[in-house]
Each structure stands twice: as C-alpha cells, then as structure tokens.
Amino acid sequence: MRLTALIFDLDGVIADTSDLHFQSWLQVTPEYGLLVDHALNDRLRSRSRRASLEIILAENGRELSESVCEDLMARKNQVYLQLLQGMDASALLPGVVPLIEEASAAGLRLAVGSASRNAEAVLRRTGIRDRFDLVVDGNRDLPSKPAPDLFLEVARQLATLPDRCLVIEDADVGIRAAQAAGMWSVGVGPVEQTGQAHVRFDSLEHVTLADVLAALAEAA
Numbered sequence: 001m002r003l004t005a006l007i008f009d010l011d012g013v014i015a016d017t018s019d020l021h022f023q024s025w026l027q028v029t030p031e032y033g034l035l036v037d038h039a040l041n042d043r044l045r046s047r048s049r050r051a052s053l054e055i056i057l058a059e060n061g062r063e064l065s066e067s068v069c070e071d072l073m074a075r076k077n078q079v080y081l082q083l084l085q086g087m088d089a090s091a092l093l094p095g096v097v098p099l100i101e102e103a104s105a106a107g108l109r110l111a112v113g114s115a116s117r118n119a120e121a122v123l124r125r126t127g128i129r130d131r132f133d134l135v136v137d138g139n140r141d142l143p144s145k146p147a148p149d150l151f152l153e154v155a156r157q158l159a160t161l162p163d164r165c166l167v168i169e170d171a172d173v174g175i176r177a178a179q180a181a182g183m184w185s186v187g188v189g190p191v192e193q194t195g196q197a198h199v200r201f202d203s204l205e206h207v208t209l210a211d212v213l214a215a216l217a218e219a220a
C-alpha cells in the first residue's frame with residue numbers, strides 16, 4: 001500500500017466539538033417541541049447541518065416549513081459560533097497532533113474533509129490550520145457524507161488517486177463516504193459508529209503512523 005495523503009474528518013476526530021453541536025441544538029429545538037438526546041446527537045456526527053435537522057425532525061415525527069428550518073439552522077449556528085469563542089487548543093483530541101506531525105515528517109499530504117461550514121474557524125481556534133495543506137468543507141456545497149464527493153475533491157485537489165488516501169473518521173456515515181470514494185478508512189471511536197472501517201481505534205491517543213499502517217496492511 002502506498003499512501004500519499006491523510007484526510008482527517010474534523011468534528012470528533014481533530015476537535016472535540018460533538019458536545020458543542022449538541023448544546024447548540026438544545027438551545028433551539030425545545031421551542032418546537034423537538035427532543036434531542038445523546039443517542040440522537042451521536043447519529044448527527046459528520047452529517048451536514050441540514051441533514052442533522054432532517055434527522056431530528058424525522059426522529060420526532062415532525063415536519064416544519066422551509067422558512068422555519070432555515071431560521072432554526074441559522075440560530076443553531078449562532079449559538080455554535082458563540083460557543084466556539086471559548087474554544088482553544090485544549091479541544092484537540094488526544095493523539096491527533098502527534099499523528100499529524102509524524103505523517104507530515106513522513107512526507108504525507110494532510111487534508112481536512114469535513115461537512116462543517118465552520119471548519120476553518122475550529123481549525124484556527126485550535127491553532128492547527130497551518131498544519132494542513134488543504135481543507136475541503138461544507139462551504140463547497142458538495143453532496144454531503146455518505147456521498148464520497150468531499151473526499152474525492154480532496155484527492156482531486158491533491159492530484160492523487162483515491163486508493164492512496166486514508167480517511168480518519170469518527171462516524172459511520174463518514175466511513176461509508178470514504179469507502180464509496182475508494183479510499184482506506186480508519187475509524188476512531190466505538191465499534192457501533194466505526195465498525196465498518198478497515199481498521200478501528202478507540203481513540204488516536206498513543207496511536208502512531210506505524211500502528212495505523214501495520215493495522216491496514218493486516219486488514220488489506
């Protein structure tokens with residue numbers, strides 16, 4: 001296996017933002033009688049803002065007009081942006097910086113492939129934007145995960161083949177996107193969310209590039 005690029009999902013892989021997204025939804029959904037709990041929040045990992053709202057509505061057996069949906073998403077994002085003001089490097093998940101440094105030293109290209117429209121803000125607040133060659137995020141308005149488009153766009157911009165890219169994801173929907181793109185996948189987190197990946201780790205803490213490559217070679 002010859003890799004040229006590592007593509008990191010952002011939320012839940014690089015930065016611990018899942019609870020901030022959860023808190024933001026909790027600020028705006030109760031007025032419409034919509035319930036969001038931890039289990040439902042986990043199903044929103046890697047889903048675009050709109051897809052997240054659609055899942056929340058479906059789960060609650062509700063429909064809302066397009067203008068109410070737009071308003072809800074805008075206000076959810078305002079809350080999220082406020083919460084981001086308090087974010088710093090302490091939000092970086094364990095092991096991610098050492099892995100980035102190691103991959104960079106090994107000559108791999110580094111990219112972020114995220115559904116979020118706030119990816120640049122999160123990367124800057126956590127101080128690691130400059131470590132990445134490329135960020136492809138929700139502002140590109142590409143079909144959202146599990147569609148492969150976001151990851152394929154990374155490969156296209158890095159002028160590399162999909163099977164030379166390794167995606168690191170914390171969500172089932174992101175792993176499916178990586179596999180649909182014909183890329184290698186590493187799952188980070190519980191088996192229920194990441195069990196479909198080529199290889200899986202509970203977290204990236206103490207996981208070296210050699211560990212990842214050895215596990216992939218075994219899975220290949």
Ligand code: BG6
Pocket residue numbers: 010011012021044045046047048049052077114115116117118119138
């Ligand atoms: C993903 C998160 O990375 O981005 C989701 O895992 C979130 O929880 C999605 O809904 C969209 O994020 P944003 O920042 O554009 O609302």
Ligand code: MG
Pocket residue numbers: 009010011012013045046169170171174
């Ligand atoms: Mg994620």
